[in-house]
Amino acid sequence: MIDEGGAIKTTLLAIPSITALTGSGSAARLWPDRVAPLAGYNPTQGIAIAWATRGGGSLYNRAMMSPRIQFKVWGADVVTARQGYAALVDALDGKSPGLIRGAILETLGQPGNEQSVNAGWDYILCFFTIWLVR
Numbered sequence: 001m002i003d004e005g006g007a008i009k010t011t012l013l014a015i016p017s018i019t020a021l022t023g024s025g026s027a028a029r030l031w032p033d034r035v036a037p038l039a040g041y042n043p044t045q046g047i048a049i050a051w052a053t054r055g056g057g058s059l060y061n062r063a064m065m066s067p068r069i070q071f072k073v074w075g076a077d078v079v080t081a082r083q084g085y086a087a088l089v090d091a092l093d094g095k096s097p098g099l100i101r102g103a104i105l106e107t108l109g110q111p112g113n114e115q116s117v118n119a120g121w122d123y124i125l126c127f128f129t130i131w132l133v134r
Contacts, residue, residue, distance in 0.1 A: 002132045004053055004067045005032025011098030012049070015091045021047040021084055035072060036118070043076045043121050047084035050074075056129065063134045068106065071126050078111050078122040085109040085124035092128060102131040 009032045012018045013025075022029040029048035031038055037048055049071060056067035071088060075081030092103040109124040 002058075002063075002065045002134050004065060004069070004130070004132055005051070007099040007132050008032060008051060008069065008130065011100050012091070014098050017087050018049075018091055021087055022049060035070065037074060041074075043074050043080075047080060048074045049084060049088060054127065065132045066129055067132070069128050069130055071128065073109075073124045073126075074121055075123070078113075078124075081111070081122050081124045082109065085126060089126070092130070099132060100130055101133050104129050 009030050012030050013028060018030070019028060023046065029041065029046060031048070031050040033052055034050040035052050037050060041048055051069050051071045053067045054070045056065065058065045073081050073084040073088060075084055089105055091097065092100065093105040094103070096102050105126065105128055107127040109126040112123050112125055114121040114123065
């Protein structure tokens with residue numbers, strides 16, 4: 001089985017336009033298998049991207065996967081969150097970077113505002129189908 005969260009993180013960490021916004025290495029604000037930010041994060045620290053699998057499938061004895069991934073991009077305001085979303089789309093849509101064999105944007109970014117624990121935080125929500133091969 002392919003670790004899709006780990007494969008996406010490894011790929012995003014190798015894309016300079018993403019790490020310029022989220023940081024790099026272990027301090028990067030790139031969080032797999034999450035729909036909420038890590039404890040201690042505040043949007044004033046910079047753009048953060050979290051993602052989680054929301055469906056998809058696998059073929060060839062799980063050697064190929066096509067998960068549907070929900071990405072959530074936070075920023076200090078909606079304009080900043082949209083900059084992170086644009087960098088994500090530019091890095092992935094229609095491309096095959098790193099461990100990703102293909103990525104297609106399914107749903108254009110939708111702005112939102114957190115209503116619970118992190119009330120007032122702006123984000124952009126979007127969905128991709130991503131193809132991964134073991």
